[in-house]
Amino acid sequence: xxxxxxxxxxxxxxxxxxxxxxxxxxxxxxxxxxxxxxxxxxxxxxxxxxxxxxxxxxxxxxxxxxxxxxxxxxxxxxxxxxxxxxxxxxxxxxxxxxxxxxxxxxxxxxxxxxxxxxxxxxxxxxxxxxxxxxxxxxxxxxxxxxxxxxxxxxxxxxxxxxxxxxxxxxxxxxxxxxxxxxxxxxxxxxxxxxxxxxxxxxxxxxxxxxxxxxxxxxxxxxxxxxxxxxxxxxxxxxxxxxxxxxxxxxxxxxxxxxxxxxxxxxxxxxxxxxxxxxxxxxxxxxxxx
Numbered sequence: 001x002x003x004x005x006x007x008x009x010x011x012x013x014x015x016x017x018x019x020x021x022x023x024x025x026x027x028x029x030x031x032x033x034x035x036x037x038x039x040x041x042x043x044x045x046x047x048x049x050x051x052x053x054x055x056x057x058x059x060x061x062x063x064x065x066x067x068x069x070x071x072x073x074x075x076x077x078x079x080x081x082x083x084x085x086x087x088x089x090x091x092x093x094x095x096x097x098x099x100x101x102x103x104x105x106x107x108x109x110x111x112x113x114x115x116x117x118x119x120x121x122x123x124x125x126x127x128x129x130x131x132x133x134x135x136x137x138x139x140x141x142x143x144x145x146x147x148x149x150x151x152x153x154x155x156x157x158x159x160x161x162x163x164x165x166x167x168x169x170x171x172x173x174x175x176x177x178x179x180x181x182x183x184x185x186x187x188x189x190x191x192x193x194x195x196x197x198x199x200x201x202x203x204x205x206x207x208x209x210x211x212x213x214x215x216x217x218x219x220x221x222x223x224x225x226x227x228x229x230x231x232x233x234x235x236x237x238x239x240x241x242x243x244x245x246x247x248x249x250x251x252x253x254x255x256x257x258x259x260x261x262x263x264x265x266x267x268x269x270x271x272x273x274x275x276x277x278x279x280x281x282x283x284x285x286x287x288x289x
Contacts, residue, residue: 224275
């Protein structure tokens with residue numbers, strides 16, 4: 001049987017490869033059954049070490065989320081550490097990245113590797129923070145959003161917790177539309193258009209897809225007694241995008257790119273604030289709006 005020590009996941013066209021010191025079968029991994037796993041050129045190569053932590057003496061804190069993760073600089077490299085499952089103040093997972101964010105190492109404690117299913121050994125929250133880091137290099141943005149592929153028409157529904165993203169996903173699914181994701185969507189510019197892509201990180205609605213398509217309309221969700229849509233544009237729409245995104249707050253250049261991208265999006269894609277009642281009538285309302 002051929003030895004296998006590597007796999008690659010691709011999210012929104014961004015490939016991240018994981019290379020292990022041991023054969024994957026020794027780690028209890030057989031076939032990697034995940035729609036985001038693919039043979040593709042990687043933009044980031046991570047060497048994975050299990051059972052020990054990196055040497056992070058003299059690290060300097062760049063950003064601390066408060067209770068889930070923190071970013072440091074150490075010996076010229078970035079150190080991203082998981083603080084969400086601390087045991088006696090010991091993080092469970094580290095990612096050490098070269099300055100260009102094209103290669104690095106992941107250090108995963110044995111108990112952490114048991115919690116995080118393959119092929120996503122990093123687990124929450126580092127998997128998503130890593131994607132935010134990569135996107136901030138002029139590649140795109142990660143949003144709190146539900147993405148719908150309605151027979152080639154792309155509708156992006158943005159909202160924070162309890163705004164109705166998973167509800168919207170369920171309603172469109174009943175009407176035979178494809179749900180890319182109900183909670184995390186990547187937006188990137190491609191061939192002069194803005195595309196949205198599904199991610200592995202879903203909310204209550206578990207249907208996901210790695211596919212992408214151009215965005216036809218953007219809707220900012222709010223609960224209401226009836227279905228209605230109000231156009232939004234300019235600074236107001238930019239602000240509504242930013243407050244429903246995951247911006248790289250620790251990086252001045254990344255924030256400049258992110259805010260600029262929001263301006264480009266609202267200038268290119270029609271945006272609306274959408275009030276909706278939770279029934280399938282909202283589907284026809286959006287289709288015919």
